[in-house]
Amino acid sequence: MGDTGSTSPAPAFSPADLAVDRALAQISESFSFLLHITPVDGEEVKEEFLEEHVLNPVFTYRELSDEPDVLAEQLAGIDVSAVEDRTLGHLLRAKHRELGLQLEMLRARDTDDFLALSIELYGGVSPSLRDHAERVLAGIGWVEGTSDPLDAEEFLALALDEIAHYREQAAGIEMHAEIRPDVNGVMVSGDTLLIGPESVVQRQRAAALLHHEVGTHLVTHVNGSAQPIKVLGTGLAGYDETQEGLAVLGEVACGGLTPFRLRQLADRVLTVHRMVDGASFSDAFQALVDSGVPQGSAFTTVMRIYRSGGTTKDAIYLRGVVDLLAHLADDGDLDLLWRGKFSLQDLPLIAELAERDALAPPRLLPRYLDDPRSMDRLGRACGIEDLSQLVGGQ
DSSP states (O other), X not given: OOOOOOOOOOOOSOHHHHHHXXXXXXXXXXXXXXXXXXXXXXXXXXXXXXXXXXXXXXXXXXXXXXXXXXXXXXXXXXXXXXXXXXXXXXXXXXXXXXHHHHHHHHHTXXXXXXXXXXXXXXXXXXXXXXXXXXXXHHHOOOOOOOOXXXXXXXXXXXXXXXXXXXXXXXXXXXXXXXXXXXXXXXXEETTEEEEOTTOOEXXXXXXXXXXXXXXXXXXXXXXXXXXXXXXXXXXOTTHHHHHHHHHHHHHHHTTOXXXXXXXXXXXXXXXXXXXXXXXXXXXXXXXXXXXXXXXXXXXXXXXXHHGGXXXXXXXXXXXXXXXXXXXXXXXXXXXXXXXXXXXXXXXXHHHHHHHTTOSOOOSOOOGGGGOHHHHHHHHHHTTOSSGGGGTTOO
């Protein structure tokens, strides 16, 4: 792996180019797309749905007011065509388009247009990806029993300990964790791990979840924010798929990718496919229950996918893993992926910038990279064609 450090490279971009980058990063940081499309009352609606068998539940979302319109106006004022550096210009133009699409989706929230825009942003489910998901479900015919559950406060304590470990590696980094009453589950927004107060994490999954959220999402946020190109901290266009794939590889590396978790990722793919194919919320829920998924877990999976009018984002987790394993099997490595948030598709451009000394080395690296057992697990994963074999690595 590459050396860590905080040495800044010599200026490689003009002040005018960097001004465009910073303007885009500022807009990207000014709103949380995922928070705005995620229900604030998911737990309450779940209880009602499971008790009263509501056909199609109605969710409540954070108020938007005129925020998307104001941000769209600001975005329109950023002239990405004026960027002189060819490589940077390509990256920033793509980010400009993505931000415009996200703002358009927020304006279309809970309408029929939202799903079509989501497919444009995240893609759909290809026959190949669907085949991978179906093989996972066929290959894992059982799931593990529940272990000692951790509540939100207990998991927060573990997260703060994990963050303290990274702060020992690089003093002064912005990395936080907190319990938020308006959040369902566990997620990262910017430099903060957000934990819903009703969250329950199985103890056997805790380390893997920390590698996923802290060791990948927060680590790459810290590293990207330290780059001359600030959108590497907020995320270049299409970064989500590679980020989520990288985060799941962290779960594989630590031996914490459980059968239940991998089935969950496969179920997300098939649920996205069902939604795009026209299935109702209740039909998608019943399909999961019929396949053996507990009702509470089934509801959460369907809620994530049907939120705001339908988002295909949850298909990217498995797709990201498939693409990264193919990259590793083709003699690729993960070294550059720690420098910020970007897609595997943009790796050649990032490599070019690194060769020009236009990027800083990562300030942090995931702790599992120092564990020979973790590297062995990743090495074995590279040759796997049936993803169901990813679970249970020791």
